[in-house]
Amino acid sequence: MSATETDVPVDERLCVALYQAAHAMESAHRPLLRAHGLTYPQFTVLAVLDQEGAASVTAVGRRLGLTSSTLSPLLQRLEQQGRVERARSTQDERSVLVSLTAEGRRVAAAVRDVPVRITAAGGLAADEQAELVATLRRLVERLRDADVTADLPSGTPAV
Incomplete structure (x- = not known):
């Protein structure tokens, strides 16, 4: 690594700019989502299901770049709120399908x-x-x- 690469001021590094952009993006969403009782990650899950309909948990995770350890509690919370439902696939019992409930469709439409x-x-x-x-x-x-x-x-x- 050259000296010029390591001497870049912290606030001019790509990693810091991306972190700041991600934080600003989530912060901008917060007041719009709060009125509907949604967090930003919950919003992204609802958006995927709103666009695609029922999908496997694996497919949702892949679309959003989320691991199952992040996605599972998120889906559990949405399910407790009555916004999504999970069910084993009839074609493959190892696969869990997630879909919007009527309440989930209502909220997804409200934040479209x-x-x-x-x-x-x-x-x-x-x-x-x-x-x-x-x-x-x-x-x-x-x-x-x-x-x-x-x-x-x-x-x-x-x-």
């Missing part, structure tokens, strides 16, 4: 305009937003495929 409002607040043109999303998807894919520990000296713990 949230992405439009957030996009407008962000001030990006449609082509800028599409380019940013494509760039972020490439970054996520590359980071998932990367072995960031490959050049660590032997015996160095990967934290």
Whole structure:
């Protein structure tokens, strides 16, 4: 790694900018979702189910990049609120399907305009937003495929 790469001020690093952007995005959503008793992760699950209908828990997790350890309690809470229901697949008993209840469909419809409002607040043109999303998807894919520990000296713990 060159000295110029390690000397980048913290507030100019990609990781910090992405963290700040994610925090700002979630914060912008919060007041719009609070009125409906939703957290941001719950909102994303409802949005997937609203668009696609019933889906396996695995498929929902894959779409949102969530692990089952994150998704399971989230779904449990939505189920307790009467917004989703889970059932074993009749084709594959190992698979659990999740779908919106009538209440879930009502809430999903009520928050359908949230992405439009957030996009407008962000001030990006449609082509800028599409380019940013494509760039972020490439970054996520590359980071998932990367072995960031490959050049660590032997015996160095990967934290």
